[in-house]
């Protein structure tokens with residue numbers, strides 16, 4: 001069974017299927033946006049389309065961040081090294097959805113106004129921390145290529161990519177601070193993040209072991225930070 005899963009994960013068509021699956025949220029949203037743009041009203045986007053799109057893209061950002069962070073624990077628990085082939089793509093999808101999320105706010109809510117945007121960043125703490133999460137994801141997306149792993153050196157690159165944990169934490173705090181009453185969902189995301197982090201801490205290798213693993217894998221991009 002484990003061998004079959006390994007074979008499926010190693011197949012290049014699996015990557016195509018997963019890529020398509022990651023596009024589903026935006027493909028589901030696109031026709032509704034088209035209806036809104038052409039008719040001025042789309043029932044699928046509710047009476048407040050900007051709020052709906054902001055929430056929709058925010059939800060998918062946090063989900064993709066947590067899915068990306070689940071790859072290493074799942075790889076270790078099920079002994080499936082090939083799972084790592086999907087991590088970069090999942091992380092880039094998190095970035096794709098956070099860009100849509102940010103642009104919805106900046107374009108449709110703030111109408112490209114930098115002063116208005118800045119006013120919101122300093123006035124609302126959930127926007128401040130959301131921006132912080134976004135800012136942390138930017139260098140990760142830029143340096144996600146094999147070329148950047150070589151340029152920075154694996155150790156430095158790995159250290160930089162640990163920012164994803166803080167970006168996810170910023171995303172969860174952002175969500176917790178923006179909800180008015182029912183905090184169950186942000187708390188659930190926080191619990192998932194905490195479990196993923198505790199798993200990492202519990203399975204952290206000693207420094208010599210990590211150095212050996214690094215030496216064996218550098219400069220392969222398949223070995224992203226744990």
Ligand code: HEM
Pocket residue numbers: 051054055056057058059061062065098101102105127130131132133134167168170171172174175178
């Ligand atoms: C790591 C980065 C981020 C994550 C994970 C994230 C996630 C989320 C989530 C989960 C929601 C709530 C969705 C719901 O209620 O169903 C949300 C709402 C929102 N986010 Fe973000 N977000 C991030 C960054 C940002 C940034 C950079 C901005 C803009 C500067 C932003 C602006 C907003 C706004 C305006 C809302 C709606 C607030 C409201 O309804 O009162 N977010 N975000």
